[in-house]
């Protein structure tokens with residue numbers, strides 16, 4: 001049995017005749033939220049029986065969810081082999097001003113997806129790193145996180161959804177499946193989430209950033225920088241020994257990006273580690289000449305971690321300095337602090353679920 005969500009529309013068309021069946025199936029699954037082949041009433045019963053014997057549509061089940069006061073919802077999903085991953089739905093309000101001056105509020109959603117079970121990168125501040133690497137997710141397992149969350153939250157098909165590959169795992173360590181997921185999500189007969197609404201976040205695998213650029217998918221890039229010296233960065237992120245800051249910045253400069261867009265630099269702020277104004281100054285220098293925006297993330301403490309949350313004052317000063325030098329900067333609201341905010345934390349607290357029926 002295969003996961004139907006692993007297949008691009010072309011791949012599906014090559015397996016079926018007549019070929020337009022692939023489009024019909026795509027529409028049922030992604031536009032009409034069909035959960036079984038029996039719902040696909042414009043496909044004959046015989047064909048449906050064949051499909052049923054070859055494919056399944058639900059590669060994950062939700063084993064736990066937590067809703068935060070701010071409305072974000074974190075999901076723990078179990079995969080067909082019993083492994084678990086996390087995804088987060090972040091609802092936001094978007095204000096759109098009309099020509100007549102009135103302001104309309106639209107709900108906008110960001111879905112944060114995992115790309116691997118575990119992660120090889122071993123960052124010292126990250127809970128996902130603790131469990132080591134287990135396996136890559138398939139393209140269909142990535143797509144399924146978004147499909148499931150949209151469906152279960154009754155998010156209308158037309159509603160704008162952004163996808164960020166910022167859950168568990170290093171997406172560029174699973175480039176083949178992540179890039180395939182980007183394409184499947186883009187398909188206009190499917191979820192039609194354009195590449196410019198998909199952001200891949202990486203710890204800085206410079207050679208893979210280059211490969212991603214060559215694929216020219218049109219996705220946005222986010223770099224988890226977190227430190228401005230190689231010495232500190234290597235302590236926080238072992239990957240810096242293979243690709244130092246200069247190598248990452250070179251890869252960013254070569255990355256094809258829409259003129260209207262910017263590369264996002266994520267900067268996880270930890271108390272007394274990297275929250276000094278001198279760090280902000282060095283960051284401005286580092287970003288010189290790059291169309292960049294900075295997203296300051298407040299460290300989310302977890303048990304056993306040697307780091308602490310920074311003071312709001314230091315974070316504000318950091319941001320004020322960046323902005324005074326013309327660097328666009330946002331502070332990631334502590335969405336879901338009261339749930340198990342950063343990815344990896346819900347899974348950690350739900351230990352044992354994997355062993356139930358792995």
Ligand code: SAH
Pocket residue numbers: 125126127165166167168169170171201202203223224266268297298299300301302342343
């Ligand atoms: N592996 C990729 C994408 C997943 S991690 C990457 O590292 O970019 C997504 C983001 O979560 C990263 O920017 C990471 O720094 C952040 N993160 C990890 N642990 C965190 C914690 N304890 N508190 C807040 N953010 C954390």
Ligand code: SF4
Pocket residue numbers: 119120121122123126127128129167168169170203
């Ligand atoms: Fe992996 Fe990203 Fe966590 Fe580092 S921060 S261990 S790259 S998931």
